[in-house]
Amino acid sequence: MPELLAVAALTLMFSLFLGLLRVLRGPGPGDRMLAAQLIGTSGVGMLLLLGVLLGQPALIDVALILALLAAVAAAAFTGQPREENDD
């Protein structure tokens, strides 16, 4: 079971890397925000896995804070007025 958890955490890190590639390519701010959401979710999953793997229950609280901050970031992004509509 620890091996599975470690491999799972590495897979989530790869998923986070794919999200960073989308941040690099853009093209719009909405796409970058979606990638930021993916990075937040992957980070939450990774923290949960590491919390169980390392036997550190505090990491689960860290994951909860990260999930809430990602929600606040999405709310802040969608709350600001749009400058142009390029869809």
Added chain:
Amino acid sequence: MIDAVSAVLILLGLGFYLAGSIGLLRLPDLYSRLHALTKADNLGLGLLSAGLALLSQDLFTAAKLLLIWLAARYAPARERAAAAG
């Protein structure tokens, strides 16, 4: 037995994470990328936290994992509402 079920749930969650990331990278426009992202957010994290909740020692930790999943679901729901409106 519980370990096996939890391993299957974690692996399924990882599959959804990877599918969502690849979709975010390859799909053509914002809305289809949003569609891919919600799969990673809802199902990926949901299955992963369900698998980890089976591994957890007490009920409190399992409830906290459920709460994390609900909090993470909230963010793309906001974004989807804004994209639609």
